[in-house]
Amino acid sequence: MxxxxxxxxxxxxxxxxxxxxITSDVLMERAATRLFEWLHLRLQGNPVKIHLFCGIGNNGGDGLVLARQLKEEGYNIAVYVVRYSEKRSDDFSTNLERLKKREVTPDVLEEGDALPTISKDDIIVxxxxGLGLNRPPDDWVVALFEHLHRxxxxxxxxxxxxxxxxxRVPSDKKAVVKANHTLTFQVPKLVFFLPKTGIFTENWExxxxxxxxxxxxxxxxxYELIGKNEVLAFYEPRKKYSHKGTYGHSLIIGGSYGKIGAVHLAAKACLHTGSGLVTAYVPQCGYTPLQTNLPEAMVITDAAEKHISKIDFDIEPTVIGLGIGMGKDTKTVNALGQFLDVNKTPLVIDADALNILSENEEFLDKLPPRSVLTPHPKELERLIGKWDGDFQKLEMAKSFSQKYDCVLVIKGSNTLTIYDGKGYVNTTGxxxxxxxxxxxxxxxMVTGLIAQGYPPLQAAIFGVYMHGEAGDTMVEDTGYQTLTASKLIEGIGEAFLDLFAVDDDVLADEE
Ligand SMILES: NC(=O)C1=CN([C@@H]2O[C@H](COP(=O)(O)OP(=O)(O)OC[C@H]3O[C@@H](n4cnc5c(N)ncnc54)[C@H](OP(=O)(O)O)[C@@H]3O)[C@@H](O)[C@H]2O)[C@@H](O)CC1
Ligand SMILES: Nc1ncnc2c1ncn2[C@@H]1O[C@H](COP(=O)(O)OP(=O)(O)O)[C@@H](O)[C@H]1O
Ligand SMILES: [K+]
Structure with missing residues (x-):
């Protein structure tokens, strides 16, 4: 979407x-009717007190139309006009008159006025x-917001x-209404998905x-919002006369003493995502645990016992996942630099390999085109520098992705994948x-998808979606606290099955 x-x-x-x-008035009536239907469906005439706070623009106009429709249906309403400006939009004025004709005269709230009493069992609209905000609200309006929140x-x-x-990110958190739910018109807004602005609404629709x-x-x-419909378009079915060679060979390079588990998790997730073959490249200390616990994977060991000292192998992988648990030992840094000098294989780069890239910027020029980089926010900051607010972060991330021709996966609550000036916002997880x-x-997972032939951008978007979906599937059994990374891997199969599951409401419609 x-x-x-x-x-x-x-x-x-x-x-x-x-x-x-049509007129803009008709469009406002239509929008507010959708609001009314949403509320009426849930309240079914419940006499709960509904306080409608309306501005003087079209957002306020929507509120007034909603008030009129609620009144006509017999709801218990109180309407306030928050007079933060002398101006009024035309459709606001028209609807104020219509409301007054129904014998509802809103209380006008201005600076210095006493604020209405609101009980916690009431509803605030x-x-x-709305979208027309162009400067921070005045202090007395902020005080009203705080009153609503309290x-x-x-x-x-x-x-x-x-x-x-x-x-942009508001400079004062108090200057924004904290919504339990936002009913947004026609299309989702980017601010619902960014860490510093998404916090102002618990849910949206x-x-x-x-x-x-x-x-x-x-x-x-x-920007595009990524849900099931979007990723289904990428899905490539497995072919009957295929074999393991059809689905690529992934090489996972990483691990150091005490961090071999990271490679285990990545290699296992890669297998569970459908990679034909998976080989792990680890320091020697990783050999026994991997061979014992992950029999499906092959293992190549570095000459060094505890960290990677040279990246050298005689297989021809389709794709390489690089950096997890790798550490930043000087020998590892040198090994990575030398490897990037000669490497032509597509890369997925994470964790310590990202930190090494941040500290050795010349390595970035050596990345193959469309390498996938998967930083969490701290790793991203090391890569692109400090930002001032989520919007600047996105602009900096886009420039970085363009400069190095890489797919940048910014991990977080709504992971955002950036490539070619566009952002793809994930909805699962x-x-x-x-x-x-x-x-x-x-x-x-992303490595495993590239191994199977998915282009890097699609692999990143699809992998991020499936990763979150695996988490959403598993959390129903485990609860939040017990959802470990290993459990997440167990959910990957369900996430694939879910892609083709028919929704319950579709089935109900057919009955
Ligand atoms: N397609 C859709 O989605 C539809 C959308 N519709 C609805 O329209 C809404 C957008 O309406 P809108 O343009 O009138 O903006 P809204 O925010 O109501 O008015 C704010 C006004 O106040 C002013 N102002 C700004 N900041 C200020 C400040 N800090 N302190 C004081 N004043 C400030 C500013 O005027 P200014 O003073 O800058 O000239 C501005 O004009 C949208 O969110 C949706 O609810 C539906 O009705 C139909 C279909
Ligand atoms: N609150 C959250 N909601 C959804 N996904 C989350 C949340 N917190 C973390 N994740 C996801 O979990 C993963 C954490 O990755 P990362 O920070 O690199 O962990 P680690 O280095 O321990 O493997 C990312 O894919 C991220 O998007
Ligand atoms: K609003």
């Missing part, structure tokens, strides 16, 4: 109004600011939590308001995966 920038959404609005020959009432934000910009389909499908966007070794599993 595409993620549109605010200007593109305004453009989609305009196109829709023109092509469907936040329609204060009430602990369920907070439903319209389109976007008020105070959240679509293109898209409401289809019928914007012009042609505009939506033809517009180019900088859970906090149970925040535990040692899960990144090694991802390296193995």
């Amino acid at each position: 595409k993620i549109f920038a605010a200007e593109q959404i305004y453009a989609a609005d305009k196109t829709t109004i023109k092509k469907q020959n 936040d329609a204060i600011f 009430s602990r009432a369920f907070t439903l934000s319209v389109d976007i939590p008020s105070g959240l910009f679509t293109d 898209v409401l289809d308001i019928g914007l012009d389909q042609e505009f939506l499908s033809t517009a180019e966007t900088d 859970n906090p149970g995966m925040a535990t040692g070794g899960t990144g090694d599993v991802l390296t193995g």
